[in-house]
Amino acid sequence: MNSTGNFFDEQLVHIYTHLVHNYVPDFLLTMSKHFVYTPWVFSLLGSVVIGLAGILPLIIIPTDEKLKEGGYKDPGESKFLKVLLSFAVGGLLGDVFLHLLPEAWEGEKNTPSEHPSLRSGLWVLSGILIFTIVEKIFSGYTNADEENPQPKCVEIANCLLRKTGGKIPDGHNNSEGCVGSCDIEDVPNGCFLREREQKQKEQPKKVAGYLNLMANSIDNFTHGLAVAGSFLVSFRHGVLATFAILLHEIPHEVGDFAILLRSGFSRWDAARAQLLTAGAGLMGALVAIGGSGVTSAMEARTSWIMPFTAGGFLHIALVTVLPDLLKEEEKAESLKQLLALIFGILIMAFMTAFFEA
Numbered sequence: 001m002n003s004t005g006n007f008f009d010e011q012l013v014h015i016y017t018h019l020v021h022n023y024v025p026d027f028l029l030t031m032s033k034h035f036v037y038t039p040w041v042f043s044l045l046g047s048v049v050i051g052l053a054g055i056l057p058l059i060i061i062p063t064d065e066k067l068k069e070g071g072y073k074d075p076g077e078s079k080f081l082k083v084l085l086s087f088a089v090g091g092l093l094g095d096v097f098l099h100l101l102p103e104a105w106e107g108e109k110n111t112p113s114e115h116p117s118l119r120s121g122l123w124v125l126s127g128i129l130i131f132t133i134v135e136k137i138f139s140g141y142t143n144a145d146e147e148n149p150q151p152k153c154v155e156i157a158n159c160l161l162r163k164t165g166g167k168i169p170d171g172h173n174n175s176e177g178c179v180g181s182c183d184i185e186d187v188p189n190g191c192f193l194r195e196r197e198q199k200q201k202e203q204p205k206k207v208a209g210y211l212n213l214m215a216n217s218i219d220n221f222t223h224g225l226a227v228a229g230s231f232l233v234s235f236r237h238g239v240l241a242t243f244a245i246l247l248h249e250i251p252h253e254v255g256d257f258a259i260l261l262r263s264g265f266s267r268w269d270a271a272r273a274q275l276l277t278a279g280a281g282l283m284g285a286l287v288a289i290g291g292s293g294v295t296s297a298m299e300a301r302t303s304w305i306m307p308f309t310a311g312g313f314l315h316i317a318l319v320t321v322l323p324d325l326l327k328e329e330e331k332a333e334s335l336k337q338l339l340a341l342i343f344g345i346l347i348m349a350f351m352t353a354f355f356e357a
Helices: 003-023 026-032 039-055 081-110 116-145 152-163 207-233 235-262 267-290 296-301 305-325 332-353
Strands: 176-179 182-187 188-196
Touching: 039 081, 039 188, 039 207, 039 235, 039 296, 081 116, 081 207, 081 332, 116 207, 116 305, 176 207, 207 235, 207 267, 235 305, 235 332
Parallel strands: none
Antiparallel strands: 176 182, 182 188
């Protein structure tokens, strides 16, 4: 652990001691003397606490009028969402280049090989290619279900011609007809189209949202491994690891939430999906517990996860989200988005520098 990490480690212990001696009732301290430390219980609890960070964006992200009624689904309809997406891109890039890849390369140094970084590089490329292929395959199904963007004026003309057998009606007599999915009412000097009342077809969710959930599930699996491995060492190590990962995940979850909203998820659907990915964290904790800690053999078997996840995050940030942001034409909004992207990178840099060993 570096000197900065030692400093914050000591500060956390000092804060913990101060809170215990000044704010915890004496009867709880007496009960704690008879407490038996069970690592697997706290490993699962730590994973659950980290998973609950997925619902924090419901509190952080406001629900003003600009973001209601589908404003989330199209970045062009919400300037605030574009800023959030820029923050998400910065957070993903910071996570990849300041956390995932350095840790993967550090692990490769312990592997006897002439080219220790080659394996991680191949897994990064594999992540990018697999995510690209999956999005390419499933985006075809999504596009086929999208509504036909035919102009309303052409739709009116086609409906009226079908109704009258190709003849434009004369006079001022009102009549109503039903053709296809529209109702026609003839009026002087033209016609009026009334759409039938029918249940609005739910917009299909973009595959990018599901790709993001898949990448997050893999990432959460590694968090579960780390938390359980730390609690198996000691309670103090487990608490510090849980706290560090939780702080790292909060800005990450906000960015992921914005990506899900952009993909067509509602606020509550996005929150539920985020919570479901927390199940992967529990699986990681159970794997670590079953293996009696994060051993060198387990690290070797799971060493591909971080570079593969890094490749997935790179695809989501640079291929899926960033192209939409580059379409912005207003200089003021472009500046806001650039600052949000830089802020996302700085947040991840701060978390990596001060809360990771």
